[in-house]
Amino acid sequence: MTKSNKVVAFVIFPLLFLSLVIFGVTRSEMVISHTYSEGHNVNPTGHLTVDTEFGTINIEPANRNQVDIATRKKWKSKSGILKPKLGKQAAELLEDFEITTEWDDPGTESGIQIEGRFKRGREYWQESLKWVKVEIQVAVPRQYNVTLKTASGGDIHVGDLIGTVSAEALDGNLHLGEIQGEVWGKTGVSGNITLKGCQSRVNLTTAMGNIHTKIITQPQNSWTLHASMGGEIDMTLHRHIGVDIDAQTQGEILSDFSIQPQIQPQGDTKKNRLKGTLNEGGPLLKLHSSAGEIRLEQLPYAWK
Structure with missing residues (x-):
């Protein structure tokens, strides 16, 4: 086993234990990503609420009565990857940021709430957030109402919608x-x-x-x-x-x-x-x- 292979092994093994996906580990860069997606039929006059402590929110209209949610949590670092502790820290941070989805009515599923929160609080990870990117992407019916808020780490993008839009980006x-x-x-x-x-x-x-x-x-x-x-x-x-x-x-x-x-x-x-x-x-x-x-x-x- 070469020296570079030993480095990869030290980083990958603790991450596999936490069920993370590694897209690439090299001497110059480490990228770790969590992805999740789900979709449900909805009432076209429904309401979507997204409230996240961190990350970018993207809302795209679609010509169907369905809401599709895709989330991605990504760690990308160009320094310090030769330290095994960094892989563990990245895994813990991505695991700590929890994105939850709640549907108001199981019958019509017209109301949807998405929340993104750090279990230990954002301040706990403040020094590491420069390496983290969170994206919450939602496709909604063209006729739909949305209330969106991100506290840090990203912008809010909303496509052409028929409905009310309330959007607040405290740091974007x-x-x-x-x-x-x-x-x-x-x-x-x-x-x-x-x-x-x-x-x-x-x-x-x-x-x-x-x-x-x-x-x-x-x-x-x-x-x-x-x-x-x-x-x-x-x-x-x-x-x-x-x-x-x-x-x-x-x-x-x-x-x-x-x-x-x-x-x-x-x-x-x-x-x-x-x-x-x-x-x-x-x-x-x-x-x-x-x-x-x-x-x-x-x-x-x-x-x-």
Whole structure:
């Protein structure tokens, strides 16, 4: 047995005992991964809740009344693999992070809760989390409601859904598709938010992160975008959209549109504020940043 083979043996044996899968062990890198999947028929008007202490959440719409869940816990380290203790530590960490699934109604299975928790607490593994990646991927019917939260270690991605979306990434970004339903989104200090479109009510909040949104079709409800600690707000609208706009920042406001200013009460005129109507007016778009730039941009293509 060569020296390199002895190294592999020392790492693999304790991992086999814990039923882990090793995708590769070399002198420069060690990768360990746990995967799990399940699927169930559901009511298309159901609700999915994902609440995880760590990891990325991906929600993809599908043209079937079924929810498919796939989870992956992965350890990838490029240093210290010649130490047998590292393999044991990796195995213990991945085993400690538990992902559970609960179905509300065994008959219709319309409500689903997924939770991800460290049994010993996230702080216990704080020094090792830089080597860990957790992914929770769920395919849901195109018409479905979702409530999503990740506390650290990843972003939230949501495809084009018909339903309400509530998403909070305390240590990551939000990437939201075209949503036909109310949207509530929040990120931590520096997380960015992207929303491709929504006709219903929208409320997006970040601190120093940036907000990028697009309105292609006429909205039916108000939008509120808030960057509390200087993040920028970039909104792209179709030229035929009719809305009322109230934009305010200590930074600069840039607009591709000719916006008819509303009459302000005496003494209420403020610098760095744009308040008025676009086209014939409509739902209120309230945009606020403490110091970041606010941009209102026109879509470069014609109405379809």
